[in-house]
Amino acid sequence: MKPAKFEYVLPSTVGAAVAALVASKGEGKVLAGGQSLLPLLNFRMARPAVLVDLNAISGLSYIEERSDRIAIGALTRHRELEQSPLIAAKLPVMAAAMRHVAHLAIRNRGTIGGSLSHADPAAELPMLSVFYDATISVQGPDGRRTIAAEEFFVDALTNCLEPEEIVVEIEFPILQHDGWAFEEVARRFGDFALASIAVSVRPGPAGLKEARVALMGVADTPLRLREAEQELIAMELDNRTPQRFSEIVVSKVSPNDDLHASGEYRKHLLAQLSKRALQTALAAKG
Numbered sequence: 001m002k003p004a005k006f007e008y009v010l011p012s013t014v015g016a017a018v019a020a021l022v023a024s025k026g027e028g029k030v031l032a033g034g035q036s037l038l039p040l041l042n043f044r045m046a047r048p049a050v051l052v053d054l055n056a057i058s059g060l061s062y063i064e065e066r067s068d069r070i071a072i073g074a075l076t077r078h079r080e081l082e083q084s085p086l087i088a089a090k091l092p093v094m095a096a097a098m099r100h101v102a103h104l105a106i107r108n109r110g111t112i113g114g115s116l117s118h119a120d121p122a123a124e125l126p127m128l129s130v131f132y133d134a135t136i137s138v139q140g141p142d143g144r145r146t147i148a149a150e151e152f153f154v155d156a157l158t159n160c161l162e163p164e165e166i167v168v169e170i171e172f173p174i175l176q177h178d179g180w181a182f183e184e185v186a187r188r189f190g191d192f193a194l195a196s197i198a199v200s201v202r203p204g205p206a207g208l209k210e211a212r213v214a215l216m217g218v219a220d221t222p223l224r225l226r227e228a229e230q231e232l233i234a235m236e237l238d239n240r241t242p243q244r245f246s247e248i249v250v251s252k253v254s255p256n257d258d259l260h261a262s263g264e265y266r267k268h269l270l271a272q273l274s275k276r277a278l279q280t281a282l283a284a285k286g
């Protein structure tokens with residue numbers, strides 16, 4: 001199919017893009033990499049009157065270290081994140097996850113701002129933003145505001161942006177964690193995840209003093225398991241810990257059945273992935 005008719009706008013500044021969205025009176029849509037939006041237009045599941053293409057705006061594509069954070073411009077492509085030495089050194093969980101994002105052609109065009117805004121519950125970057133406690137900067141008619149990643153995703157394919165707001169930057173804190181792991185199962189490599197977990201740990205004098213756990217593919221939004229993190233920190237570490245952790249993780253989710261997998265199967269996958277991820281993270285912590 002072909003998209004329904006729309007007006008095409010190619011602004012050169014974020015301000016002009018926001019103005020175009022305001023002028024569209026709620027009928028506009030932003031175009032970034034087009035990897036999710038164009039199929040929706042072709043199937044006429046989205047019928048915006050105005051398409052506001054961000055690709056002529058300079059200065060929206062960068063990866064920068066800013067003291068204890070990595071700042072990423074919204075138009076930065078998945079492939080740049082996958083290949084960046086800075087991401088590999090400072091955000092290793094992201095580096096490990098990026099090669100699971102779709103296929104090379106899609107990673108060459110897809111952007112981090114587009115992935116977060118599309119808010120697919122089985123997509124890697126939304127989950128990573130929750131895992132790292134990222135801060136999402138958005139610009140609208142009243143200027144800029146920042147949103148914590150956990151508040152950004154409100155439902156499957158639904159974010160908390162106002163219709164005239166544009167994601168401009170995402171800041172990821174650099175974690176001081178010694179051991180980490182990213183595990184994912186998809187039907188084929190590069191497909192959306194059926195279940196996935198990211199774990200990181202920081203050892204203390206006895207046991208762990210910090211832990212992070214985030215999931216995707218098992219709920220309508222990516223999940224940060226803060227309770228499970230505390231339960232993990234409270235555990236004595238021995239050879240039964242990965243199994244106990246896996247049971248805790250699975251007890252926190254109730255995935256629905258859908259076209260791709262039953263909820264029970266997703267839980268089964270998550271149990272295996274959780275055990276493996278914690279084993280890897282603990283083995284790496286030294």
Ligand SMILES: Cc1cc2nc3c(=O)[nH]c(=O)nc-3n(C[C@H](O)[C@H](O)[C@H](O)COP(=O)(O)OP(=O)(O)OC[C@H]3O[C@@H](n4cnc5c(N)ncnc54)[C@H](O)[C@@H]3O)c2cc1C
Binds near residue numbers: 101117190
């Ligand atoms: C076959 C296939 C397999 C895929 N597999 C995966 C996968 O395994 N994992 C994964 O994570 N993704 C996957 N994707 C999605 C891919 O990562 C997309 O690139 C991404 O979801 C959207 O990014 P985009 O830049 O292409 O956004 P677009 O398609 O241009 O836009 C997507 C949505 O976000 C909005 N938007 C875009 N940029 C902004 C912005 N800066 N501010 C506000 N709103 C904005 C648009 O208006 C639109 O609603 C897959 C896609 C395809 C086609």
